Amino acid sequence: MVSLEAYSLEMTSPLHLGGVGIGMEESAETVPSDTLFSAICWGLREAEGAGWLQELLDSFHGSEPPFLISSTFPWAGGIRFLSRPMLPIPSPKDGGREGGSSAAPGKLLKRVAFVSEEIFARWIAGEELELQEGSILPDGLWLSPAESGQLPEHLARLPAEERRLWHDEEPVARVALDRVSARSALYHVGETRFSPQCGLWFAVRWNEPDWRDPFEAALSCLAEAGIGGERSSGRGRFRWERGETPRLPAPSRGMAVTLSLYHPTSEEVAAGHLDDALYRLLTRRGWVGSPEGQGWRGRPVRMLAEGSVLDARARGDLVDVTPVGFTSHPVYRYGMAFLVTATGGHDG
Numbered sequence: 001m002v003s004l005e006a007y008s009l010e011m012t013s014p015l016h017l018g019g020v021g022i023g024m025e026e027s028a029e030t031v032p033s034d035t036l037f038s039a040i041c042w043g044l045r046e047a048e049g050a051g052w053l054q055e056l057l058d059s060f061h062g063s064e065p066p067f068l069i070s071s072t073f074p075w076a077g078g079i080r081f082l083s084r085p086m087l088p089i090p091s092p093k094d095g096g097r098e099g100g101s102s103a104a105p106g107k108l109l110k111r112v113a114f115v116s117e118e119i120f121a122r123w124i125a126g127e128e129l130e131l132q133e134g135s136i137l138p139d140g141l142w143l144s145p146a147e148s149g150q151l152p153e154h155l156a157r158l159p160a161e162e163r164r165l166w167h168d169e170e171p172v173a174r175v176a177l178d179r180v181s182a183r184s185a186l187y188h189v190g191e192t193r194f195s196p197q198c199g200l201w202f203a204v205r206w207n208e209p210d211w212r213d214p215f216e217a218a219l220s221c222l223a224e225a226g227i228g229g230e231r232s233s234g235r236g237r238f239r240w241e242r243g244e245t246p247r248l249p250a251p252s253r254g255m256a257v258t259l260s261l262y263h264p265t266s267e268e269v270a271a272g273h274l275d276d277a278l279y280r281l282l283t284r285r286g287w288v289g290s291p292e293g294q295g296w297r298g299r300p301v302r303m304l305a306e307g308s309v310l311d312a313r314a315r316g317d318l319v320d321v322t323p324v325g326f327t328s329h330p331v332y333r334y335g336m337a338f339l340v341t342a343t344g345g346h347d348g
Helices: 033-048 050-060 105-109 117-124 145-150 209-225 266-270
Strands: 003-011 067-069 073-076 079-083 114-116 166-168 172-177 184-189 192-194 198-206 238-243 255-258 281-284 301-304 309-311 316-320 332-336 339-341
Touching (some): 033 050, 033 067, 033 209
Antiparallel strands (some): 067 198, 073 198, 079 114, 166 192, 255 309, 255 339, 316 332
């Protein structure tokens, strides 16, 4: 039986996340699905042992994975946000009317990175939307006027342009010592701090609910250790809880929007699953996270970003990114699509 659940993460310490084009001095705000899956795998090994981790990885190479995860997205009070779908906005109106901005909807849309669940559901269903200046919060979050009342009180009483769910902190100074010469080198690390009653959330689609308990044990282990970089300095710690079931229709036929990073297999490309797709490509790379792989960097891989519009038959895979010369165990990067039906369609 397939079931859907949401997990909310309330960050109890600042978060440091790197990415392509982001140095140590800066930090991203959300955790992509491949990073989240790697962290869950680490937590599962710590909480349940290496045997459980191997069983999980083996199951993802079968016909049906035990679960699928989305990337993380922001939440604030009673509002959860999702990645902006790469579909044309359904019949946008002129945002300059009735007190809105005089900017054209197309220009406003370029500022949008995340949309509320309500707007996301209407967008993928092809329902008419009106985009106005006051509906966009800082950092590109779009919510409806009615949803403003669901924001935390300390944000709701601020003007829209000051309602920040997170803040980029001033880079913190760190000192690295060369192991050979013992010489010191100064560097700076950026971090992101979330406002009270704000944080990150992600969705899980369970194909085998028996995996829920070990999954949550891994999540609890991860909550104490932290997610992202600079964990040894106390960064990335959180409290988690199950949230209200998200309104995300399972994929059927036609086109769908992915809420995770997606790595198409060669068979899917040959079958034409990307022929009518709307997508943005990302290069993903990172360090091996197991005790046997300290200091090894996985091979880079290209993936389709969250919000991409795909054939609903798309599945993806775990990509083998084992570094050349590393023989302790295979290293995988999560590239399974988390699809939501786009009933509104697009012209291709």
